[in-house]
Amino acid sequence: MSNITMNGVEYQPLNKSNDILSYKDLMQRFNQRVSKTKECWLWTGSKTNEYGRIEIQKKRMLAHRLSYLIHKGSIGKNIVNHICCNKLCVNPDHLEAVSQKRNKIHYENNRYK
Numbered sequence: 865m866s867n868i869t870m871n872g873v874e875y876q877p878l879n880k881s882n883d884i885l886s887y888k889d890l891m892q893r894f895n896q897r898v899s900k901t902k903e904c905w906l907w908t909g910s911k912t913n914e915y916g917r918i919e920i921q922k923k924r925m926l927a928h929r930l931s932y933l934i935h936k937g938s939i940g941k942n943i944v945n946h947i948c949c950n951k952l953c954v955n956p957d958h959l960e961a962v963s964q965k966r967n968k969i970h971y972e973n974n975r976y977k
């Protein structure tokens with residue numbers, strides 16, 4: 865698993881000090897807060913505005929970003945976009961990492977259709 869970025873800081877889930885969650889623990893904590901339907905995976909944990917939120921090692925991160933990271937890998941500087949337009953969905957198949965510019969176009973296109 866590659867490093868994940870939270871609040872702009874690269875985060876390594878596996879290190880020697882053991883107080884950082886392993887990939888397995890991260891997955892477990894994630895799955896405990898998800899209600900999977902045939903289409904979307906709905907976040908049942910805490911929420912911030914319209915998005916799901918999770919706290920890991922005292923750092924908050926958005927649930928759909930965590931989902932992308934643990935299922936698909938690095939996001940870099942990109943935004944994680946909901947292809948299904950359901951902001952509480954954390955199904956990795958419904959998520960794509962896009963540049964900020966493309967994300968804006970996606971929402972504008974959907975709004976005006």
Ligand SMILES: [Zn+2]
Pocket residue numbers: 903904905948949950953954955958
């Ligand atoms: Zn979805």
